[in-house]
Amino acid sequence: DTAVSQTPKYLVTQMGNDKSIKCEQNLGHDTMYWYKQDSKKFLKIMFSYNNKELIINETVPNRFSPKSPDKAHLNLHINSLELGDSAVYFCASSQMAISTDTQYFGPGTRLTVL
């Protein structure tokens, strides 16, 4: 019973291609996130959706487009992939905007752009 799942786990692609990463959570949470973790392990928030509405949109190239068809799913589409997009992308979810709310992460998707 995986709480937050992501597919695929690994993604290897050529520069210039378009790819998508899918995320699903079965925790009943209202809020989902995408993070990028670079080679130095720094976690950078990219987007967040609450009940299908975009609530956090950090400075991210517009080649990255999140889509939330319902509150249990948050997908990330990346156009025209670049070498610098190589990273691990984590999906996460949490329930609400209170300080006690714990965020749970998916297993991550390792994206390698050649």
Add this chain to the structure above:
Amino acid sequence: AQKITQTQPGMFVQEKEAVTLDCTYDTSDQSYGLFWYKQPSSGEMIFLIYQGSYDEQNATEGRYSLNFQKARKSANLVISASQLGDSAMYFCAMKASGTYKYIFGTGTRLKVLA
């Protein structure tokens, strides 16, 4: 602005000994939560322990405890009786009440020696 600082990029500890991983934070909010996550070499982000700003007692979860010193704005993670499986990256994070955003530190890489 909120900030999390982890000043120890790497730490070593002998197996069966205790280790403290430092975390200091900066916030003007009165209500906030502090979290620790473990990221083993397999890559997943595992939630370890939570401390609320109004909690009077330090949080404990098995071999993990959080040494919370509010006046010093520190939330150090203490791992007792270290095991080889504790070797991982450890991230401190903070969330203020009324927000959806989690602020992460840069992480500390812990290596447990046999």
